Amino acid sequence: MTALSRSARWAALEAVWCEAATASTRYPLGSVAWQTFGSCGARTDLPWTAEPQDIGPWDAESMRGLCTACPVLADCTIYADTSGVSAGWWAGTNRDPAYIEPARPSWVKAPGASDGQPAWQGVLPLGGAA
CATH class of the missing domain: 1.20.5 (Single alpha-helices involved in coiled-coils or other helix-helix interfaces)
Structure with a gap:
């Protein structure tokens, strides 16, 4: 070749x-030729078409962030809305009606960080009673 x-x-x-x-x-x-320019095409490691219960908070956050900066976000949104897509991740949201948005990850000061030199780490919600 x-x-x-x-x-x-x-x-x-x-x-x-x-x-x-x-x-x-x-x-x-x-x-749907616009799909060739989508940011999601290069990120096959993310669960774009996974079952709703298999999408973790970090994956959801990664896909949402990738969609936000995508050059064809408007085309994707229009396509998903006009074609009645009801599964998979399209235009920054999961279109599956059974999908329940996981709690979003947050950032907190890392243990031992001083006020002068803060360090941050990601924290996942563990579920249960809040």
Whole structure:
């Protein structure tokens, strides 16, 4: 397999966008070519399509943060809303109706930190009575 030159990659990308523009007139939900630019594509280590009970607070926080800075967040939100997505993580939220948002992690001063040189550490809520 040979690597494509920069101009060949741009030509291929242009072909995808032209096809997407044509496809958007054929399909009522529109094109999903924008997904190729999503931040989530590079982070396959996160549970984007996991069952709701398998998503921990740190994973939820990581996915929410990644979505916040995503260049196609608006497209993702529109797609999820118009297509009635009811599973998986889309546009910064889990779209599964059975999903219960885990308690968000917080930051506290680390033991032994002085006021002059504070150090912070993440703390997960342990559940139970508050």
